[in-house]
Amino acid sequence: MSIEVGSKLQGKVTGITNFGAFVELEKGPTGLVHISEVADNYVKDINDHLKVGEEVQVKVINVQKDGKIGLSIKKTKEKPVRQKTPREKSESFESKMNRFLKDSEDRLASLKKHTESRRGGRGAKRG
Secondary structure, three states: OOOOOOOEEEEEEEEEEOOEEEEEEOOOOEEEEEHHHOOOOOOOOHHHOOOOOOEEEEEEEEEOOOOOEEEEOHHHOOOOOOOOOHHHHHOOHHHHHHHHHHHHHHHHHHHHHHHHHHHOOOOOOOO
């Protein structure tokens, strides 16, 4: 039976290396989950995430001509869609840009004020 790219399947971890984990799929063949496809965050040690014999859900991300199957665990999880706040829904690009420029100018003015007084610039008392 052929394995199709994009399909989600169950499998069992059969081996772990420093670069990934081998997973035997429910339909028979074995594929590789590269260490970068284990979790959304950085994986330093794959053994912190997977154990031999563990059942996992994987997504087929590629099938090479020589039969090698690339798998992903992190792509099986749906990322939550962030809801826009009422302000984000109604605010135009121009108003966002104006607000950004005003905030930026305020921060820059505050920064200049504090650095000039420390260096003895304008407004600093000289004795």
